[in-house]
Amino acid sequence: MRVVSIDGTDAMAEIDGVRRAASLMVLDEEVRVGDYVIVHAGFAIARLDEAEAEETLRLMREAFSEEDMA
Amino acid sequence: MNYMDEFRDREVVRGLAARIGELAAGREQPLTFMEVCGTHTMAIYQYGLRSLLPPQVRLISGPGCPVCVTPNGYLDRAVTMARLPGTTIATFGDMMRVPGSSSSLMEERARGADIRVVYSPLDAVALAAREPERRVVFLGVGFETTAPAVAGSILAAREKVLANYFVLAAHKTIPIPMEVLSADPELGIDGYLCPAHVSAVIGADAYRRLAEERGVPCVVTGFEPADVMQGVAMLVRQAVAGESRVEIQYRRVVKPEGNRRAQEVLAEVFTPCDAAWRGIGVIPGSGLAIREEYAAFDAEKAFPVEVEAPREHPECRCGEILRGKVSPFDCPLFAMVCTPESPVGACMVSSEGTCAAAYKYGR
Numbered sequence: 001m002r003v004v005s006i007d008g009t010d011a012m013a014e015i016d017g018v019r020r021a022a023s024l025m026v027l028d029e030e031v032r033v034g035d036y037v038i039v040h041a042g043f044a045i046a047r048l049d050e051a052e053a054e055e056t057l058r059l060m061r062e063a064f065s066e067e068d069m070a
Numbered sequence: 071m072n073y074m075d076e077f078r079d080r081e082v083v084r085g086l087a088a089r090i091g092e093l094a095a096g097r098e099q100p101l102t103f104m105e106v107c108g109t110h111t112m113a114i115y116q117y118g119l120r121s122l123l124p125p126q127v128r129l130i131s132g133p134g135c136p137v138c139v140t141p142n143g144y145l146d147r148a149v150t151m152a153r154l155p156g157t158t159i160a161t162f163g164d165m166m167r168v169p170g171s172s173s174s175l176m177e178e179r180a181r182g183a184d185i186r187v188v189y190s191p192l193d194a195v196a197l198a199a200r201e202p203e204r205r206v207v208f209l210g211v212g213f214e215t216t217a218p219a220v221a222g223s224i225l226a227a228r229e230k231v232l233a234n235y236f237v238l239a240a241h242k243t244i245p246i247p248m249e250v251l252s253a254d255p256e257l258g259i260d261g262y263l264c265p266a267h268v269s270a271v272i273g274a275d276a277y278r279r280l281a282e283e284r285g286v287p288c289v290v291t292g293f294e295p296a297d298v299m300q301g302v303a304m305l306v307r308q309a310v311a312g313e314s315r316v317e318i319q320y321r322r323v324v325k326p327e328g329n330r331r332a333q334e335v336l337a338e339v340f341t342p343c344d345a346a347w348r349g350i351g352v353i354p355g356s357g358l359a360i361r362e363e364y365a366a367f368d369a370e371k372a373f374p375v376e377v378e379a380p381r382e383h384p385e386c387r388c389g390e391i392l393r394g395k396v397s398p399f400d401c402p403l404f405a406m407v408c409t410p411e412s413p414v415g416a417c418m419v420s421s422e423g424t425c426a427a428a429y430k431y432g433r
Contacts, residue, residue, distance in 0.1 A: 023192060025225075026218045028331035036073055038267060038323060041162070041212075041219040042190025045332055046270035046323045048073055053322040060082050060296055063089040063303065 001039045003031055013039055073322070077294030086299035087122040093306040094126040101309050102128045102258050103302065104251065104394055106244055107265035108135040108422020109293045115427035117295040127306060130257075133247060133392040134265065136212045137164045137420040139347045142380040144211075144240045145170030150375045151207055151238065152183040158201070159185040160194035161209040167419045171381040191223035191237075198227065198235040207369045210239040215267040217241040217358055218332040221339035224360070224367045236369035241358040242345050244268055245276050250353055252286045257394055261287035261305040263298070266320050271336075273328025277316045285314040292320035339364055348416070349389025388415035391424050398428035405429060 001013035001020065011031070013022045022039045024031065029047055031037060036048035076082075094101065105111060111131045114120060120129055133139045149170050152159045159175065166176045166187060179185040184204070188194050191208050198206040210220045220237055227235040244265060252259050264277055269290045277288040287308040291301030301319040308315065318324050336358070345357025360368040382389075385403055390396040398404050398417070408414040410426060417425040 020189070021192075023190075023219075023222060025222045026329070026332040026335050028329045038270060040215050040267060042192050043219040043222060045215065045218065045267065046329060049322050050071065053071060053073060053076075056297075056300075056319075056322055057076055057082075060077075060086060060300055063082075063086050063300070 001037060003033050003035050003037060006031070006033060011037075011044065013037060013044070074294065077292065077296045079296060082296045083117075083122070083299055086296060086303055090127060090299065090303045090306055091124045093303060093310060094124050097126045097310060100126050100128050101260045101306060102130060103261045103263055103305050104130050104132045104257070104259050105263040105265075106132040106134040106248060107263075107268065107293070108420070109266065110134060110263055110291070110298065111424050112422060112427045113293045113295065113298055115431040118431070119295060119298055122299070123302065127302065129263075129302070130394040131391070131424045132251060132394045133347060133350065135392075135417065135420050135422040135424065136216070136242060137168060138388065138416040138423050139242065139349070139392055140211055140240050140416070141346050141348045142171050142382055143346070143377065144238075145174070146377045146380055147375065148175060148207075148209055148238060149173050149178055150377050151369065151373075152178045152185055154205075154373070154375070156203070156205055157184065158197065158204045158206045159183070159209065160188045160191075160197060160206055161185065162211065163187045164420050164422075165209055165211060167413060168416045169413060169419070171378060191220050192226060195223050195227050195230070195232065195235055198232050199230055202234055205234050205236065205373075207236045207238055210237045210241055212241055213244050213265070213268050214271045214336070215265075217340060218271060218335050221335045224339050224364055225335070227367060228364070233366075236367055236372055237360065238369040239340070239358065239360050240345075241340065242347065243342070243356055243358065245272070245280065246356045247347060247350065247353050248277070249280055249284060250350070251394065252280060252284050259286060260309050261289070263301050263305065264288050264290040266290070266292050266297075266323065269320070269324045269328065271329050271332045273326055274316050274318045274324055275326045276328070281314045281316045287314045288316045290316070290318045290320050290324050292323070347392070349392040383414050386415040388417045388425075391417055398425040401425070
């Protein structure tokens with residue numbers, strides 16, 4: 001879910017137009033508006049790392065690249 | 071990027087399936103990988119991923135649905151508490167239709183019990199604050215993804231000095247049961263797709279003993295279809311090379327050390343205890359009990375109740391399904407007698423249940 005606002009240890013996060021409150025009480029890192037977080041039962045439990053996501057996609061696409069199959 | 075569409079790309083999924091085929095080619099003995107996460111179970115059925123795998127690679131579902139692995143006795147206790155005057159039961163929606171020995175929360179609500187579905191345990195805390203004359207009991211079911219939220223709710227209740235918020239805790243932890251199942255020669259597990267969000271909390275390092283001492287490859291995997299396929303490819307690669315390590319496929323979320331803050335909150339409120347798993351029995355150290363310091367919020371201690379001896383349905387094969395021995399299609403009740411509308415067992419009712427997934431998405 002994407003963080004749309006932060007108020008102390010509480011945040012509002014949004015996905016597919018649905019907004020939900022997300023407590024930041026058990027999150028281990030700072031988040032900013034615009035970050036993506038995993039929200040479970042009203043609590044943010046992890047932040048999504050965009051660089052790692054890009055790297056994952058690169059590895060996935062590489063799995064069937066021509067070079068790889070040679 | 072929205073972190074979803076990219077990982078559902080058909081081309082990517084097909085490419086990874088081809089890769090798995092290559093890696094497993096020439097392998098005579100089939101490889102059996104188990105997933106232990108309800109969301110993985112659902113994703114695999116929903117996207118028909120088994121049909122993309124070569125015959126040498128077998129995916130089986132294990133005890134990944136926390137509602138499903140909670141034995142009838144817990145439901146019966148919740149039902150008994152729901153009948154107490156002045157008591158409000160607050161619960162995740164999943165628990166409402168799970169059949170206990172003789173009733174369910176849904177049936178109790180129809181009979182006049184005050185039972186409310188909440189999205190977050192914090193909603194239950196707010197409810198307790200708003201209605202001080204009611205005794206609010208939150209049903210704490212879930213693995214390490216959910217337990218920190220419930221721990222957080224107890225801390226919030228303490229901060230608000232609430233005397234009417236309680237948790238009936240039945241939380242369970244997944245690494246120890248994974249070790250128990252890995253020792254079962256009948257199952258012959260060659261590797262685990264490790265859960266995505268449980269691992270975000272506990273960290274990938276939690277599976278090191280399983281990989282390094284028990285020789286079982288572990289890949290922490292996300293649950294978009296491309297994630298699952300990549301996770302399987304990584305498992306096949308390890309198995310074929312005779313390796314057994316912990317790898318993180320879901321690197322955009324999971325760290326080796328996990329979420330230290332969530333772990334601290336967990337350790338503050340909960341302590342490991344023995345727990346009963348439907349279909350497996352008691353697994354020492356696999357549960358979470360509320361610590362003595364927070365006994366005031368422990369529903370079991372605050373008002374113990376007499377509960378009828380639990381009864382399981384004699385023909386329901388939930389237990390074997392949860393242990394990965396049998397598929398839903400092998401259960402005589404599946405789709406005939408046991409359906410989502412009239413479930414016999416928890417595996418059919420829960421949104422993460424193996425039978426519910428099989429029913430909804432077919433083979």
